[in-house]
Amino acid sequence: MINPNSPVLLEVHGLCASVNGIDILKGLDLTVRRGEVHAIMGPNGSGKSTFAKVLAGHTAYEVTAGTVHFEGQDLLSLPPEARALAGMFLGFQYPIEIPGVANSQFLRLSYNTLQAQRGREELDPLEFDDFVREKMKLLEMSPDFLDRSVNEGFSGGEKKRNEILQMALLEPRLAILDETDSGLDIDALRIVSQGVNQLITPNNAVVLVTHYQRLLNYIVPDFVHVMEAGRIIKTGKKELALELEKRGYDWVGAEHAAAGGARTREVSA
Amino acid sequence: MSAVLQQIVNQPYKHGFVTNIESDVAPKGLSEDTIRMISAKKKEPAWLLEFRLQAYRAWLLMTEPAWPNVHYPKIDFQAISYYAAPKQKPKLGSMDEVDPELLRTFEKLGVPLHERMALAGVAVDVIFDSVSVATTYKAKLAEAGIIFCSMSEAVLEHPELVKKYLGTVIPTGDNYYAALNSAVFTDGSFCFIPKGVKCPMDLSTYFRINTEESGQFERTLIVAEAGASVSYLEGCTAPAFSSNQLHAAVVELVALDNADIKYSTVQNWYAGDENGVGGIYNFVTKRGLAKGVNSRISWTQVETGSAITWKYPSVILRGDNSVGEFYSVAVTNHHQQADTGTKMIHMGKNTRSTIVSKGISAGQSNNSYRGLVKVAPTATGARNYSQCDSMLVGDKSGAHTFPYIQVRNPTAQVEHEASTSKIGEDQLFYFAQRGISAEAAVSMIINGFCKDVFQQLPMEFAVEATQLLSFKLEGAVG
Numbered sequence: 001m002i003n004p005n006s007p008v009l010l011e012v013h014g015l016c017a018s019v020n021g022i023d024i025l026k027g028l029d030l031t032v033r034r035g036e037v038h039a040i041m042g043p044n045g046s047g048k049s050t051f052a053k054v055l056a057g058h059t060a061y062e063v064t065a066g067t068v069h070f071e072g073q074d075l076l077s078l079p080p081e082a083r084a085l086a087g088m089f090l091g092f093q094y095p096i097e098i099p100g101v102a103n104s105q106f107l108r109l110s111y112n113t114l115q116a117q118r119g120r121e122e123l124d125p126l127e128f129d130d131f132v133r134e135k136m137k138l139l140e141m142s143p144d145f146l147d148r149s150v151n152e153g154f155s156g157g158e159k160k161r162n163e164i165l166q167m168a169l170l171e172p173r174l175a176i177l178d179e180t181d182s183g184l185d186i187d188a189l190r191i192v193s194q195g196v197n198q199l200i201t202p203n204n205a206v207v208l209v210t211h212y213q214r215l216l217n218y219i220v221p222d223f224v225h226v227m228e229a230g231r232i233i234k235t236g237k238k239e240l241a242l243e244l245e246k247r248g249y250d251w252v253g254a255e256h257a258a259a260g261g262a263r264t265r266e267v268s269a
Numbered sequence: 270m271s272a273v274l275q276q277i278v279n280q281p282y283k284h285g286f287v288t289n290i291e292s293d294v295a296p297k298g299l300s301e302d303t304i305r306m307i308s309a310k311k312k313e314p315a316w317l318l319e320f321r322l323q324a325y326r327a328w329l330l331m332t333e334p335a336w337p338n339v340h341y342p343k344i345d346f347q348a349i350s351y352y353a354a355p356k357q358k359p360k361l362g363s364m365d366e367v368d369p370e371l372l373r374t375f376e377k378l379g380v381p382l383h384e385r386m387a388l389a390g391v392a393v394d395v396i397f398d399s400v401s402v403a404t405t406y407k408a409k410l411a412e413a414g415i416i417f418c419s420m421s422e423a424v425l426e427h428p429e430l431v432k433k434y435l436g437t438v439i440p441t442g443d444n445y446y447a448a449l450n451s452a453v454f455t456d457g458s459f460c461f462i463p464k465g466v467k468c469p470m471d472l473s474t475y476f477r478i479n480t481e482e483s484g485q486f487e488r489t490l491i492v493a494e495a496g497a498s499v500s501y502l503e504g505c506t507a508p509a510f511s512s513n514q515l516h517a518a519v520v521e522l523v524a525l526d527n528a529d530i531k532y533s534t535v536q537n538w539y540a541g542d543e544n545g546v547g548g549i550y551n552f553v554t555k556r557g558l559a560k561g562v563n564s565r566i567s568w569t570q571v572e573t574g575s576a577i578t579w580k581y582p583s584v585i586l587r588g589d590n591s592v593g594e595f596y597s598v599a600v601t602n603h604h605q606q607a608d609t610g611t612k613m614i615h616m617g618k619n620t621r622s623t624i625v626s627k628g629i630s631a632g633q634s635n636n637s638y639r640g641l642v643k644v645a646p647t648a649t650g651a652r653n654y655s656q657c658d659s660m661l662v663g664d665k666s667g668a669h670t671f672p673y674i675q676v677r678n679p680t681a682q683v684e685h686e687a688s689t690s691k692i693g694e695d696q697l698f699y700f701a702q703r704g705i706s707a708e709a710a711v712s713m714i715i716n717g718f719c720k721d722v723f724q725q726l727p728m729e730f731a732v733e734a735t736q737l738l739s740f741k742l743e744g745a746v747g
Binding site for chain 2: 056057058059060079080081083084085089090092095096098099100101102105106109110113114117149166170
C-alpha cells in the first residue's frame with residue numbers, strides 16, 4: 001500500500017559493502033515506508049542477498065561507505081541482536097540448522113526476548129505452546145515441528161515455513177525475506193505467501209528478495225527494484241516484475257548503461 | 270574466532286578465592302615414613318598400614334603413564350605435601366560448631382549447607398581438604414541401616430567392611446596414580462547400603478581443595494548389597510591457585526545381585542588461567558564392579574574444570590545380565606586438556622553397556638575421548654552402544670576420539686557412533702537475528718548438545734550442572 005505520507009522505516013543511502021575484500025554493494029539507495037511491500041529482483045550475484053545480510057548485521061560483511069537509518073536510528077552502529085530487537089527481521093535464504101535445540105525452546109526464547117524488549121508479557125512454556133500452535137495453523141504446520149531440533153532435517157519448504165512462523169511470532173516492523181520462495185513447491189508457496197500477506201499491516205513493511213515473478217503473484221509488491229552490480233538500477237511498480245519475467249534482466253542493464261549509468265555513485269559519495 | 274566468541278571465551282573463574290582456615294600440613298615429600306605418619310595420625314589398624322606400604326612399594330616400581338593425549342611438565346612427587354587437615358575443634362556436636370569460615374566458603378560457592386540439608390534432603394558429607402568436618406543426616410540413614418561416613422571414620426568403626434571391599438575393584442598396583450592414592454589417601458567417603466535397602470535420599474559429597482600444593486588423595490568406596498540401590502552425587506570446585514595441584518582420587522563401587530549404583534559427578538576445579546598457568550591435575554581412577562546378576566552401575570560426569578583431566582570411570586560387568594552406563598560431558602577451554610572416557614568390560618552373559626560421551630572444546634584446549642569396550646569369551650549375548658560426539662568452538666581447539674573395541678565372543682553386538690560439530694558464526698548470527706545474545710545462544714546450543722547426559726543427572730544436580738556449564742560457556746564457549 002503506497003502512502004507518501006506514511007513514516008519512513010528504512011532509509012539507505014549510498015551503501016557500499018564488501019566480503020573478504022571483494023566489493024559487493026556499490027552505492028545502494030532505498031527508502032521504505034510503513035505499509036509498503038518492496039520486491040528486490042536481479043540476476044545472480046547482483047548483491048541482493050548481501051544487501052539483506054548487511055541490513056541484518058552479518059559479521060562477515062564489512063560496510064565500507066553509506067548510511068542506513070531504521071526509524072531514524074543509525075542501524076549500522078547496532079549489533080545484530082539489537083537490530084532484531086528494534087524490529088528488523090531477516091527471513092533466511094538458507095535457515096540455519098541447530099541440532100539439539102528444540103524448535104519450541106528456540107521460538108519461545110526469541111519471542112520472550114522481544115516481548116521483554118517491548119515491555120510486554122513473557123509466556124511460560126505452556127502458554128507459549130498454545131500461542132505458537134495457533135500461529136502454526138496459519139502456515140499449516142504440524143505441531144511436531146515444535147519438538148524437532150531447529151531446522152534440523154527439515155525440508156526446504158519446512159524451513160521456509162519455520163521462518164515465516166518466526167515472523168508471525170516476532171511481529172517485526174520490517175521483514176526482509178531473502179528468497180523465501182526458493183525451494184518451495186506450488187502449494188507451499190501459496191501457504192507461505194498467504195502467511196506473509198496476513199502479517200502485512202499499515203504499520204510494518206516487507207522487502208522481498210527474489211529471483212522470480214511467481215512469488216509476486218501471491219504477495220503483490222508496491223515497488224519492484226532491479227539490482228545489478230551492487231546497486232538498484234531501476235525501480236518500478238508491480239508491472240515491472242511481469243516485464244522482467246518476459247524479457248529477462250539484460251535490457252534493464254543495457255538501458256541503464258545507455259543512460260550513462262546516471263544513478264551510479266562513487267564509493268566515496 | 271570472532272570477537273564475540275573471543276570475548277565470551279574469556280571470563281575469570283568465579284570460584285577463585287582462598288578460605289583462611291589454619292591448616293595442619295605435613296612436610297613435603299613421600300617416603301615410607303610419610304605413610305607411617307599419615308596412618309598413625311589417623312589411628313589406623315595395622316592391616317591398612319600394610320595396604321598402604323604395599324601400594325607404595327608397587328608405585329616405586331611403576332612409571333607415570335605416557336599414553337594419554339595430554340602434556341605437562343614432570344611432577345615432582347617429593348615437592349608435594351601428603352597430608353593437610355584443617356585445625357578443628359576436638360568434637361563437633363552439631364553444625365553450629367563447624368568453622369563459620371568454612372560454612373561461608375560453601376555459601377560463596379552457592380551451596381549453602383543448611384539449605385541443601387533442609388530443602389534438598391541431601392546428606393552432605395563435607396570434605397574440606399582431607400578430613401571430614403561435618404557429616405549430616407547420618408542418623409536418618411542409620412535408621413535404614415545405611416552407613417554413610419568419611420573413610421577415616423569407616424576404617425575405625427566398620428573395619429571389617431572396609432577390609433572386605435577396599436582395593437577389590439582397583440587393586441593397589443592397578444595403575445600409577447591408583448597406587449599412589451592407595452599409599453597416601455587421607456580421606457574420602459564410605460557408603461554401605463545393606464541388602465534390600467533403597468537409599469531414601471541422594472547422597473552427596475562436596476570436595477574442595479583448599480591448601481595450596483597439598484595433594485589430594487581421596488578414597489571413596491560404595492557398596493550396595495543384594496537388591497540395594499543408591500544414587501551418589503559428587504561435586505567439586507576449587508579456589509584459584511597459580512601453582513598446579515595434583516589430585517589423584519580413587520573411587521570403587523561394588524554392586525551385588527540386583528543392586529543399583531548411580532554415581533554422578535560435577536567437576537569444576539580450577540582450570541588454570543587463560544594462559545594455561547596453574548590449575549588442577551585431575552588423575553582419577555574410578556571403577557565399578559557389577560558383581561551380581563542383574564546389577565547395574567551408572568556413571569554420569571560433567572567435567573568442566575582442571576588443567577588436565579585423566580579419568581576413565583569404568584564398569585566390570587561380571588554378573589549375568591548386568592548393566593553398565595557411562596554418560597559424560599567434558600568441557601575444555603583455554604589451555605585445558607582432557608583425556609577421558611570409560612572402559613566397559615563384559616564378562617557375564619547378556620551384559621549390556623551404554624556409552625554417551627559429549628566433548629566440547631573451546632579456546633586452545635584439547636579434548637580426547639578414550640574408551641574401551643571389551644567382550645570376554647564368556648560374555649555371550651553382550652551388547653554395547655557407544656556414541657561419541659564432539660563440538661568445537663572457535664578454530665584453535667582440538668577434539669579427538671580413541672575408541673578401542675575388543676570382541677572375543679561372536680554373539681556380541683557392539684555399535685559405535687561418532688560425530689563432530691562446530692558452533693559456527695552462522696548459528697550465532699541466526700540466534701542474534703532473532704534477538705538472542707551470543708551467550709544465551711551458546712548456552713542453548715551446548716545444553717541441547719548435552720541433553721542426553723543431563724537427563725541422566727538427578728534433578729537438582731541437573732540444574733546445577735546446567736548453571737555450571739553456562740558459567741563455563743559464558744566463559745568457555747562459548
